[in-house]
Amino acid sequence: xxxxxxxxxxxxxxxxxxxxxxxxxxxxxxxxxxxxxxxxxxxxxxxxxxxxxxxxxxxxxxxxxxxxxxxxxxxxxxxxxxxxxxxxxxxxxxxxxxxxxxxxxxxxxxxxxxxxxxxxxx
Numbered sequence: 001x002x003x004x005x006x007x008x009x010x011x012x013x014x015x016x017x018x019x020x021x022x023x024x025x026x027x028x029x030x031x032x033x034x035x036x037x038x039x040x041x042x043x044x045x046x047x048x049x050x051x052x053x054x055x056x057x058x059x060x061x062x063x064x065x066x067x068x069x070x071x072x073x074x075x076x077x078x079x080x081x082x083x084x085x086x087x088x089x090x091x092x093x094x095x096x097x098x099x100x101x102x103x104x105x106x107x108x109x110x111x112x113x114x115x116x117x118x119x120x121x122x
Contacts (some may be wrong), residue, residue: 046071054079060090094122 001007017025022038029036040048051057055074062068075085101107101115115121 055085055087058087060087062090063092097121 001010020028026036026038045051046057058072058074059069060072062070070090072090075087079085098112101112101121102109107115112121
């Protein structure tokens with residue numbers, strides 16, 4: 001700590017927090033207009049209804065036999081009042097290989113064929 005006073009304040013805050021549940025501490029701090037947010041585990045985050053209502057996380061279908069679904073980040077965690085966001089399909093494995101290898105890496109179709117034959121790309 002930078003000062004003894006800062007260390008004492010932290011000790012007092014620690015004691016105050018130990019006497020309360022997370023929900024109680026959060027409620028009291030919010031009620032006092034103190035910005036606060038709880039640190040949550042991944043399972044807790046995934047159970048938080050606000051995560052789903054704001055499309056921070058989404059359940060998406062993947063194009064595989066059996067109709068599997070995966071959890072994926074939503075289109076954006078920032079919401080604009082006049083700019084809608086949409087979530088598109090998840091790219092298939094290797095879907096953008098040709099575009100990336102040719103336009104960004106300068107490879108030609110022979111190079112790609114060789115990589116596919118060698119099992120380097122799908």
